Amino acid sequence: MEAFERWESEVRSYSRAFPTVFASASGARQVDEQGRSFLDFFAGAGVLNFGHNDPRMKRAMIEFLEADGVAHSLDMATTTKRDFLEKFAATVLEPRGMDVRMQFTGPTGTNAVEAALKLARKVTGRPDVVAFTHGFHGMTLGSLALTGNDYFRAAAGVPLDHVLRVPFETAPGGGTAALDQLRALLADPSSGMAPPAAFVVEVIQAEGGVNVASAGWLRAVRDLARDVGALFVVDEIQVGCGRTGSYFSFDGMGLDPDVVCLAKGIGGYGTPLAMNLVRPELDAHWSPGEHTGTFRGQGLSFVAGRVALTYFDDDELMSRVRARGERMAAALTDLAADVGAGYEVRGRGMIQGLDVGDGALAKAVAAACFEAGLLVGPCGTGGRVLKLVPPLTIDDDDLAEGLDVLAAAVRRTA
Amino acid sequence: MEAFERWESEVRSYSRAFPTVFASASGARQVDEQGRSFLDFFAGAGVLNFGHNDPRMKRAMIEFLEADGVAHSLDMATTTKRDFLEKFAATVLEPRGMDVRMQFTGPTGTNAVEAALKLARKVTGRPDVVAFTHGFHGMTLGSLALTGNDYFRAAAGVPLDHVLRVPFETAPGGGTAALDQLRALLADPSSGMAPPAAFVVEVIQAEGGVNVASAGWLRAVRDLARDVGALFVVDEIQVGCGRTGSYFSFDGMGLDPDVVCLAKGIGGYGTPLAMNLVRPELDAHWSPGEHTGTFRGQGLSFVAGRVALTYFDDDELMSRVRARGERMAAALTDLAADVGAGYEVRGRGMIQGLDVGDGALAKAVAAACFEAGLLVGPCGTGGRVLKLVPPLTIDDDDLAEGLDVLAAAVRRTA
């Protein structure tokens, strides 16, 4: 580890929580240079939905490299990108009857969100955007203004303006009452609030503590957005791409978002990619090149991402995700019941959170897990929620083992 | 191309300028699906310093994939990352006696700039940042505020605050006189200007029109920054990594920046990576995780980037870059002299710009080049400058051919 202490910035964090040097990875496991194998229930903060080094993706990427595919293309047209576009349309869009355009932004989630904000402000001519408490949308100045966590916000060094803040459904004072109040305020010409450009919401706040919104509340957000002439933007960056048991976390809710922000899992192999799905009549407001970025055209990400989409050719993986999600929830619920009051389990599909009520405790549990060979990370206010986001493709034994390790660590630490 | 028209956002731009579908690429050439070969003098907007699909990098990446290296690691420690850190230190930092820390941000240039802004504001407690006219620093809200181009700025939809704007050396009213004026204003307690957190400058403004700053002026910027207690930040994203004939474009100038922002070429193969070099006493102001990002730990980028650094093990490539840069400059100068008044040649090493004085003309020349099999893109105000950034590794015949194609296109179009 000395090389990291000598050369890397003090800003590093995961290498402090997981103090070893990883050498290889496969499926749901990472192996360090001492040969110790760790079960990975963190999966790159929700990136590695299909595990480490998925063999089919790997093979496709090697073939792409050997064939001298276009690795970097900005937003030029390439055969690889066309394959991705067509596969995404055929697998995700057309079955859902979604008529949208795909906008590739810089390959990070924050870049997708920044592009969505620009478009919303451009379309409406309005500066303000509604964001929700406990939301996480990124670390650059536009998306950071939407992010709730004050630790991240304090690093901005400038005021984070142009955001109207509303409690998320599950936060104190949240629910539809808070939306009704916002509706009343926006309808009131003496409220001092101007109508917003957009509502930006996560279906499940992953970084925010695995807070799960209901379909009804999300529809109420959507309705309010539509009624006040604002765009309805769903940030699917962490919980899209199959994490909840369907491709989108909002499938079946009838939400019909104006913009869907995708990143993390979309590139398949941990290879960077980000993409907004935008309704064509809104997308038409873009002029060419108004939002650009160097790494919009990543050949390896298109290749791996296209293979990843084959996991959605049938319902096999998704039905397993739903089943395993239930197993995870059941195990956590039993554990919570067992260790006593003050623990709460939240989640859907294969994102499950165990709220242990206190950041220091969660940190101690995570450390105990690491010692016992399980990678798990905290999220939520003060880091009080242990977030379980194993690869969707994890096998049943690994899943059971990881849940056991966690339970033991909680029991030992609590 | 129909798939792109059908599915991709209207914001796409290069696929309009280069209306064909590329299927493969090698060295300085891209080949479209009709088998037509194009010389690439654009090189991914300065990303592909070592050409498309460099064989040594390709081999290393395939080996890495086959060995199940850790492809995605956030900021965990991996053997691959350590190799990169150590190689960068040995090749770049130690020979220069640079005592800095490496901060990996999200893998895009804009993310590196946003992190630098946060740190500068945090260290100084000041909100404002000095940026220069014609500068380009990214498309997210913090870096966009520093960017000069009004087409990009207008897309923000909110005021772009907290920036003090100063003419770049080569802009009208620029030079040290403008710095002297700023110094006077900052010294004057009735100027209405508070001292800034940072000066953020490019040694060569690439997107801004290949505007080359002198060492003297850059030192004057640095001195002014130091004298007013501000950080001196050099944005090397487009012209670092060997483009100008040395690893940093500021090598030999005695600048000693507080923060150096790197991206684009650092990942070697077009694979995304971004990194800030930060003086340790400034880096110590970071708390763990204050600036994070999902794609900070890209195994493929570390592998390719490490191989790329071997190009700097000796001076062979750099001396060739300097020689070829002179050849390019000479060819462009001859051309400019030949076609008449109003043309100007600017550049250093293998970034050379031909300012044709008018965006429509530059566009027509670029279109003629495309027709003749050469990829070249415009930059600068209104797109009036043809920017030549071929791979540093281009062979002499390709370079000569490309320059000939360009010259013919200019003569035909002018």
Next chain:
Amino acid sequence: MEAFERWESEVRSYSRAFPTVFASASGARQVDEQGRSFLDFFAGAGVLNFGHNDPRMKRAMIEFLEADGVAHSLDMATTTKRDFLEKFAATVLEPRGMDVRMQFTGPTGTNAVEAALKLARKVTGRPDVVAFTHGFHGMTLGSLALTGNDYFRAAAGVPLDHVLRVPFETAPGGGTAALDQLRALLADPSSGMAPPAAFVVEVIQAEGGVNVASAGWLRAVRDLARDVGALFVVDEIQVGCGRTGSYFSFDGMGLDPDVVCLAKGIGGYGTPLAMNLVRPELDAHWSPGEHTGTFRGQGLSFVAGRVALTYFDDDELMSRVRARGERMAAALTDLAADVGAGYEVRGRGMIQGLDVGDGALAKAVAAACFEAGLLVGPCGTGGRVLKLVPPLTIDDDDLAEGLDVLAAAVRRTA
């Protein structure tokens, strides 16, 4: 009126609502140049609490002028100002045990509010201020940001930042529930809301529509402010100085504000004066001259204001105000009951509002009143509330006559 049309700005408003030229005024009456007498239930928007040209004030002002008193003194010490300070302390502060400092700002309400904002931000080091829907605090940029009305706000031409907006007690979604929600948000480190510098509130929102807050809610605002380390600022500009039946509208509520903003009635005769009452430990944060203004020392205002304070030497005027306020409320309540559903009466003491539900109707009623010799003005959202603020010193016949005229106008127009 031609002179006004020829020479005065299009921004003029009351001269359009009351289209005649006034030549003199006395007590509760203004007389136009045709000799027509109007009962004044508007009283300079709440300035003329003691009527037009109060004889005792007039005499004192003439004596002051004849004695060559210091008419204009910035913030120099004058005998006239000292007399005012001592009279205010003896009459208002000492009986209430209020330990405060008097800060004379520029002589307008907005200036007092701007000074209060500066002090709150300076004391706390925080930029944001909580303001309430339907609040009115002034027209300069700092106080306008707090004002709710979108007609006024839209004229700013720049974003009105650094304000957290909360529903006033009587607004939809208001009450203590909204305060509880704000408390929860401010306690939540992931809410995206930083603690504010101040809560700025009116006890009765006069311009906002005669919205009357309860003592309990105001105490809850105060408690919340204290609990989050913010200043509790009461804007008494329109309803202080005896309007509600006691000197302060918050007398007897146990509020103990950190800053009280006074203007309008404090100068007695319509002569400009504004003053903040500031707790000494907060006032100590001011450095000399940090907030200045040319017209802080108005001799005529000090003279008239000092005489006005003699109205508070005993309870006679205040008990009459309370009694007349009840008479006004009763008359309006009868009227509202009589004309049918949709009318609402609100107020306390001698500020009473009749909400007729619609701005066009209120305007028509006011016009009918003017025709019948009564000056009354609308307030509230869209101007839907007729606001009755006659001089506190009005005699019973005039009050009865005015109420009759109003009732007739309402009946005729409704």
Next chain:
Amino acid sequence: MEAFERWESEVRSYSRAFPTVFASASGARQVDEQGRSFLDFFAGAGVLNFGHNDPRMKRAMIEFLEADGVAHSLDMATTTKRDFLEKFAATVLEPRGMDVRMQFTGPTGTNAVEAALKLARKVTGRPDVVAFTHGFHGMTLGSLALTGNDYFRAAAGVPLDHVLRVPFETAPGGGTAALDQLRALLADPSSGMAPPAAFVVEVIQAEGGVNVASAGWLRAVRDLARDVGALFVVDEIQVGCGRTGSYFSFDGMGLDPDVVCLAKGIGGYGTPLAMNLVRPELDAHWSPGEHTGTFRGQGLSFVAGRVALTYFDDDELMSRVRARGERMAAALTDLAADVGAGYEVRGRGMIQGLDVGDGALAKAVAAACFEAGLLVGPCGTGGRVLKLVPPLTIDDDDLAEGLDVLAAAVRRTA
């Protein structure tokens, strides 16, 4: 003085510089309660152009009070206001062929400036305003953003945005070169600067240190404003109303401003009044009541202000101002020459400044003057300039005596 120490805010300043209690005032003299007479070369910071308690104004005000004139009228039409409008038109506007509308704002300079900013932003749809170093335009948030002095600015507690700062003609780096640079920046679409709504300038920066702009430079400012579609706003608050030897300080310069801001001297007797003169085609952008204020209609100010205008019925006063201004300048120049290097005399008409190079020295001189019976105040950066603004109506003996006292104080202190 104890009453002031006990009751008045710590923010008070002039009562510290002039530590006595003034009881009466007449012409160019103030008398304290011990009967000591002070020559007043400060004149209410330029308010009392016609001296303290001008007998004709006093008589007119007493008559107005005795006749029960309308003392407070918001923006209703009154006979007194009409008299003022017509007198101002006849005396000031018509002889100059100025076709403008008069907008009465709240009666302070800062309110006039805030109204001008709103109108400029409304007319142009642009947020930014050009202001000059060392400018002073007021203390409320909008006008404070334009003010240069960092002591005043630091009290804002929020960022002061939407201002482009340019050196004043006489500041380091000023002159037409700075305007040329701004012109180039505004013409450059990659400058990062958007065209402004207005240029706001003082002909003589009074608070800023008696910095005198030339007609040529002011015309260049005006031309630049016109060329970029911005309003040209002249802040005449301190040096208008005859101070420089003509009614406007810009008379004869051919400036033709879009908006002229007037306050201070316009009310004649130290009675508050502020007024913008606005070109009709711009004024037409106002909607009724978009900028309001309680004290827009001050009867006493209209009466005194109308009498004050009679001083401009012929050239007698103005020619005396010009002659006395020359005498003042000559006396100061002799003094400066006498006491040695580092002193500078600046001014025009009866505003003259002696720059002694250092705030502590200026303060000591002012204190010595006070001891010797002369009121004079410092201005400029750090308070290094003694500003002489005696009443325009001062008699020759008082003027000579004051200049002698000052000279003695300087000689003794220097």
